[in-house]
Amino acid sequence: xxxxxxxxxxxxxRKFQTLRIIAKSKRSTAGFIITAFFILMATIGVEITPLDLxxxxxxxxxxxxxxxxxxxxxxxxxxxxxxxxxxxRDVLLxxxxxxxxxxxxxxxxxxxSGLIGxxxxxxxxxxxxxxxxxxxxxxxxxxxxxxxxxxxxxIMAAILSVTAWAGVARAIRSQVLSLRQRGFxxxxxxxxxxxxxxxxxxxxxxxxxxxxVSFIMSMIGAIYAQVGLFTLGLAPxxxxxxxxMLNMAMQHAGFGGAVFAVxxxxxxAPVLAITLLDVGLIMLSGAVEEIFNPRLREE
Amino acid sequence: xxxKGSPEDILISVRNLTVTFRxxxxxxxxxxxxxLDIRKGEILALVGESGCGKTVLAHSLLNIVDPNGEIKSxxxxxxxxxxxxxxxxxxxxKFRWKKVAIIxxxxxxxxxxxxxxxxxxxxxxxxxxxxxxxxxxxKFSEMLKWVRLEPERVSRLYPHEASGGMKQRIISALxxxxxxxxxxxxxxxxxxxxxxxxxxxxxLRNLHEQTGMTMLYITHDLATVAEIADRVxxxxxxxxxxxxxxxxxxYDPKHPYTEALIKATxxxxxxxxEIKPLPGPLPDPFSPPPGCKFHPRCAFATDRCxxxxxxxxxxxxxxxxxxxxxxx
Amino acid sequence: MxxxxxxxxxxxxxxxxxxxxxxxxxxxxQYVMEGVPEKEARLxxxxxxxxxxxxxxxxxxxNYITNLLKGDxxxxxxxxxxxxxxxxxxxxxxxxxxxxIGLTISFVLGVLLGMMMAYRRGGIFDGIATIVGTVLxxxxxxxxxxxxxxxxxxxxxxxxxxxxxxAYDLRLKPGFNWPFIISVLQHGALPIITYVITxxxxxxxxxxxxxxxxxxxxxxxxxxxxxxxxxxxxxSYVGRNAxxxxxxRFTIAIGYMFGGSVLIENIFTYxxxxxxxxxxxxxxxxxxxxxxxxxxxxxxxxxxxxxxxxYSRLDPRIRLE
Numbered sequence: 001x002x003x004x005x006x007x008x009x010x011x012x013x014r015k016f017q018t019l020r021i022i023a024k025s026k027r028s029t030a031g032f033i034i035t036a037f038f039i040l041m042a043t044i045g046v047e048i049t050p051l052d053l054x055x056x057x058x059x060x061x062x063x064x065x066x067x068x069x070x071x072x073x074x075x076x077x078x079x080x081x082x083x084x085x086x087x088x089r090d091v092l093l094x095x096x097x098x099x100x101x102x103x104x105x106x107x108x109x110x111x112x113s114g115l116i117g118x119x120x121x122x123x124x125x126x127x128x129x130x131x132x133x134x135x136x137x138x139x140x141x142x143x144x145x146x147x148x149x150x151x152x153x154x155i156m157a158a159i160l161s162v163t164a165w166a167g168v169a170r171a172i173r174s175q176v177l178s179l180r181q182r183g184f185x186x187x188x189x190x191x192x193x194x195x196x197x198x199x200x201x202x203x204x205x206x207x208x209x210x211x212x213v214s215f216i217m218s219m220i221g222a223i224y225a226q227v228g229l230f231t232l233g234l235a236p237x238x239x240x241x242x243x244x245m246l247n248m249a250m251q252h253a254g255f256g257g258a259v260f261a262v263x264x265x266x267x268x269a270p271v272l273a274i275t276l277l278d279v280g281l282i283m284l285s286g287a288v289e290e291i292f293n294p295r296l297r298e299e
Numbered sequence: 300x301x302x303k304g305s306p307e308d309i310l311i312s313v314r315n316l317t318v319t320f321r322x323x324x325x326x327x328x329x330x331x332x333x334x335l336d337i338r339k340g341e342i343l344a345l346v347g348e349s350g351c352g353k354t355v356l357a358h359s360l361l362n363i364v365d366p367n368g369e370i371k372s373x374x375x376x377x378x379x380x381x382x383x384x385x386x387x388x389x390x391x392x393k394f395r396w397k398k399v400a401i402i403x404x405x406x407x408x409x410x411x412x413x414x415x416x417x418x419x420x421x422x423x424x425x426x427x428x429x430x431x432x433x434x435x436x437x438k439f440s441e442m443l444k445w446v447r448l449e450p451e452r453v454s455r456l457y458p459h460e461a462s463g464g465m466k467q468r469i470i471s472a473l474x475x476x477x478x479x480x481x482x483x484x485x486x487x488x489x490x491x492x493x494x495x496x497x498x499x500x501x502x503l504r505n506l507h508e509q510t511g512m513t514m515l516y517i518t519h520d521l522a523t524v525a526e527i528a529d530r531v532x533x534x535x536x537x538x539x540x541x542x543x544x545x546x547x548x549x550y551d552p553k554h555p556y557t558e559a560l561i562k563a564t565x566x567x568x569x570x571x572x573e574i575k576p577l578p579g580p581l582p583d584p585f586s587p588p589p590g591c592k593f594h595p596r597c598a599f600a601t602d603r604c605x606x607x608x609x610x611x612x613x614x615x616x617x618x619x620x621x622x623x624x625x626x627x
Numbered sequence: 628m629x630x631x632x633x634x635x636x637x638x639x640x641x642x643x644x645x646x647x648x649x650x651x652x653x654x655x656x657q658y659v660m661e662g663v664p665e666k667e668a669r670l671x672x673x674x675x676x677x678x679x680x681x682x683x684x685x686x687x688x689x690n691y692i693t694n695l696l697k698g699d700x701x702x703x704x705x706x707x708x709x710x711x712x713x714x715x716x717x718x719x720x721x722x723x724x725x726x727x728i729g730l731t732i733s734f735v736l737g738v739l740l741g742m743m744m745a746y747r748r749g750g751i752f753d754g755i756a757t758i759v760g761t762v763l764x765x766x767x768x769x770x771x772x773x774x775x776x777x778x779x780x781x782x783x784x785x786x787x788x789x790x791x792x793x794a795y796d797l798r799l800k801p802g803f804n805w806p807f808i809i810s811v812l813q814h815g816a817l818p819i820i821t822y823v824i825t826x827x828x829x830x831x832x833x834x835x836x837x838x839x840x841x842x843x844x845x846x847x848x849x850x851x852x853x854x855x856x857x858x859x860x861x862x863s864y865v866g867r868n869a870x871x872x873x874x875x876r877f878t879i880a881i882g883y884m885f886g887g888s889v890l891i892e893n894i895f896t897y898x899x900x901x902x903x904x905x906x907x908x909x910x911x912x913x914x915x916x917x918x919x920x921x922x923x924x925x926x927x928x929x930x931x932x933x934x935x936x937x938y939s940r941l942d943p944r945i946r947l948e
Binding site for chain 1: 631634635638642761762764765766767769770773774777882883885886887889890893894901904905908909916919920923924927928931
C-alpha cells in the first residue's frame with residue numbers, strides 16, 4: 001500500500017466523472033433523485049401549492065383520495081398532499097440548519113482537538129465522551145419543552161444540535177489524527193507553510209468527504225429528532241410539520257369510526273414521506289462516499 | 300497419457316486437470332490440462348514461477364476451490380481408488396486432512412483468533428474420529444514436541460499470543476495430527492530467514508526419514524529443491540512441462556524452460572555472467588499463446604511449436620517431457 | 628464510569644435550575660392562590676423539590692447530592708406529594724423488561740439473518756432481506772411504533788388492550804399467576820415488537836458485511852481443509868469472529884434504545900421511565916422530570932459499562948488489556 005503524496009490530494013473527480021459514478025450505482029442514483037425531489041418540493045412545490053391552514057370544514061373531513069385531493073383530507077378537511085408539500089419545507093429547513101450547526105461545532109471542535117494533541121486533546125475528548133453518553137432524545141424533549149423560544153426554527157435547530165456535535169467531533173478528530181500520520185502535514189510545515197494555509201489547503205480538502213457525509217447523517221438525525229418531538233406534541237409551533245401531522249392523526253384516531261382507507265392516509269402520507277426522505281438521504285451519503293473513495297465504486 | 304510407475308506406487312494421479320477463475324477482466328485459466336503423478340514415499344517438488352498455477356493445483360488435490368474458481372475438467376485419483384473430484388460432501392470432508400493434508404502458503408492466518416491452539420487440534424480430530432480429549436491432547440503434545448515447541452506452554456495460547464515462527468510450527472504440528480498419507484507444503488520457506496529455512500528443511504527431511512511420508516513440496520526456490528526433493532516437476536503457465544529425478548533435472552534439463560530456470564540460479568561455482576534471464580515478457584494470462592505456451596520465449600521454437608501444443612510424454616529413464624525438441 | 632455519573636448528576640442539577648421561569652416562584656404562587664401564607668408556601672415547595680432555593684447554590688447542591696445518595700428524588704409536583712422515587716421505582720422494571728427482551732431478540736434475529744444473508748449471497752433471500760434491512764434501518768422507531776399501533780389495534784384488533792395502555796390489565800392482581808402473565812405479555816408485545824423491528828435492520832446488514840469479510844479469511848479455508856463440518860465452521864469459526872465487532876455497536880444501541888423508550892412508551896402508553904419523562908415534560912412536573920432524566924442517563928451509563936465488560940470477556944484479543 002503506497003501512501004504517496006498523490007493520495008493526499010482528494011479524489012474528487014472531474015465534473016462529468018461525478019455524474020457517471022453516480023449513474024453507475026442504482027443506489028446512488030436513487031438517493032440523488034429522492035433528495036432532489038424533496039428539495040424541489042420544499043422550494044418550488046411550496047410556492048405553487050395553495051394551502052389554507054385555517055380551514056375548518058368538517059363536512060370535508062376524511063375524504064378518500066380523489067382527483068382534487070390526491071391523498072385525501074384530514075380531520076379539518078385540509079388537503080393532505082398540500083400539507084405534505086408544505087411540511088417538507090419546515091422539515092428540510094430545520095434539518096439542514098441543525099446539521100449546519102452540528103458540523104460547524106463538531107468539525108471545529110474535533111479538528112482543533114486533533115491538531116492540538118496532548119493533554120488538551122485528552123480533556124476535550126473526555127468531555128465529548130460524557131456528552132456522548134447522555135441519551136439524545138430525553139435531553140431534547142426536556143430542552144424543547146422548557147425553552148420557550150422553540151417556536152423559531154433556528155432555535156429549534158440549535159437545540160437539536162446539542163448532543164449531535166459530539167459524534168461529529170469524534171469522527172473528525174480521528175480523521176485528523178490519521179491525516180497527521182500521513183506525513184504531508186509535517187512536510188508542509190517543514191516547507192514553511194503558514195498554519196492557515198495548512199488548515200485550509202491541506203487538511204480541509206481531505207476532510208471534505210467526511211464533512212459532507214457527517215452533514216447528511218446529522219441531517220437524518222435532526223429530522224428524526226424533530227419529527228419525533230412534533231409527534232409527541234412537544235414542539236407544536238408548526239401545524240404542517242410531518243410530525244405534527246402524525247400527532248394529530250394520533251389524537252383524532254378515536255376508537256374505530258372513520259373509513260379504513262381514509263384514516264390511513266393521515267398516517268401513511270407522513271410516514272411514507274419521512275421514510276422516503278430518510279432512505280434517500282442514506283443512499284445519498286452512500287453516493288458521496290463512492291464519489292470520494294474510488295475503492296467503494298462498483299466496477 | 301501413460302506415465303511410468305506401477306499403479307501401486309502411485310499415490311495421486313492427476314489427469315487433464317483444468318481450473319478456471321472468473322475475474323472482472325474475464326476468465327483466467329490457472330491450470331490447463333495438467334498431468335502429474337505423485338509416487339508413494341517420495342518428496343516431489345513442484346517448481347515454477349509465481350502465478351504458474353502451482354498453488355491452485357495443490358488446492359485441487361483437496362478439492363478446495365476459491366469461490367470465483369471452478370474445476371472445469373480432469374480427474375484426480377487417490378491410490379487409484381478414490382476419485383477426489385467426485386467425492387460427495389461428507390466423504391470429501393473425511394478425506395481431507397486424514398488422507399491429504401496441506402500447509403498453506405503464508406499460513407500465519409490459518410488459526411481461528413478466538414480459539415486456543417489445542418482447541419484447533421480437538422476440533423480437527425473430532426471431525427474425523429471419536430477419540431477422547433485426553434488422547435487428542437496427548438497426541439498433539441507429541442506433535443508439538445516434534446516441532447520443538449513446549450506443549451504445556453503453547454497449547455493454551457491464543458493465536459495472537461504466538462509469534463510468527465511459533466504459528467508456523469503449530470500449523471505444521473496440526474497438519475501431522477491425523478497421520479496423513481500425503482503432506483502438501485506450499486512455499487514453506489518463502490517468507491522466512493535463512494536459518495529458519497534450514498531448520499524447516501531439516502525437519503522435513505527428518506520427518507520423511509522417520510515416517511516415509513509422501514510430500515508435495517511447492518516452491519519457486521530451486522536451491523531448496525536440490526536439498527530435499529527426490530523428483531521434480533516443472534510447471535509453466537498452468538501446465539506441467541517436465542518431470543524427472545532431481546539429479547536428472549539439475550544436470551540434464553531437457554525442456555528449454557527448465558534449462559533457463561537452472562541457468563538463472565546463481566551458484567557458488569559459476570560466473571555471474573553465465574546467468575541468463577529468460578527472454579521476453581511473461582505472456583498475458585488471459586490470452587496465452589497458441590500451441591506450446593513457451594514458444595515466444597524459446598530459442599528452438601518451430602512452426603509446429605507455434606501451432607500444436609506438445610503433449611506430456613514418457614521419454615524413458617523415468618522422465619516425462621512436453622516439448623518437440625527431444626520428442627519427435 | 629463513576630466520573631460520568633457524577634458529571635451527569637451535576638449537569639442535571641444545573642439543567643433544571645437553568646430553566647426559565649423560576650419554578651419555585653410559580654409553585655409558590657400556586658400555593659398562595661390556594662390561600663397558603665407565602666413563607667409556609669416556600670417551605671412546602673422546597674420540601675417538594677428537595678432543596679431550598681433561597682439558600683446559596685453550593686448548599687443546595689450539597690443537599691441535592693446528599694438526597695440522591697439517600698435515594699430521595701424529591702416529590703412529584705403533578706402527583707401531589709407522591710415521592711418521585713416510588714413512581715419511577717415502579718416504572719423502571721417495565722422499561723427494563725421491554726427493552727431487554729426487545730434488544731435481545733432484535734440482536735439475535737438480526738445476527739442470524741445477517742449470517743444467512745452472507746451465506747446465501749446473491750440469491751433471492753439475500754436480495755429481499757437486504758432491501759428490508761435497509762428500509763428498516765432508515766425508518767425511525769416511532770414511525771414503526773405508530774404503524775404497529777394503528778394496524779394491530781384498529782385494523783386488525785388483536786392487541787386491543789394496547790388502546791387502554793398500561794403494562795397489564797389493572798383489574799388483575801400482580802403475581803405469578805397465569806392471567807397476569809398473559810396480560811403482561813399482551814400489553815408488552817407491541818412495544819417489544821417495535822424495538823425488535825427497529826433494531827433488526829442494522830444488525831442484519833452489519834452482520835452480513837462482517838460475515839462476508841470473515842468468510843474470505845484464511846482460517847476459514849484452513850478449517851475446511853482440515854475437514855471440519857460445515858456447521859462447526861459456521862458457528863465457531865465464522866460466526867464468532869463476525870459477531871465480535873458488533874458488540875461495540877451493541878453498547879451504542881443500548882443508549883439509543885433508552886432514548887427511544889421515551890417515544891415508544893409514549894405511543895403505547897406504557898408506564899415505563901420513558902413514558903414518565905415525556906409525561907413530566909408536558910405537565911411541567913419538574914421534579915419528576917429531573918428524576919426520570921437522571922435515571923435514564925444513569926441506566927445508559929451502567930449498561931454501557933456492563934456491555935464493555937461482557938465484550939472484554941468474549942474477545943480474547945481484548946482481554947490482554
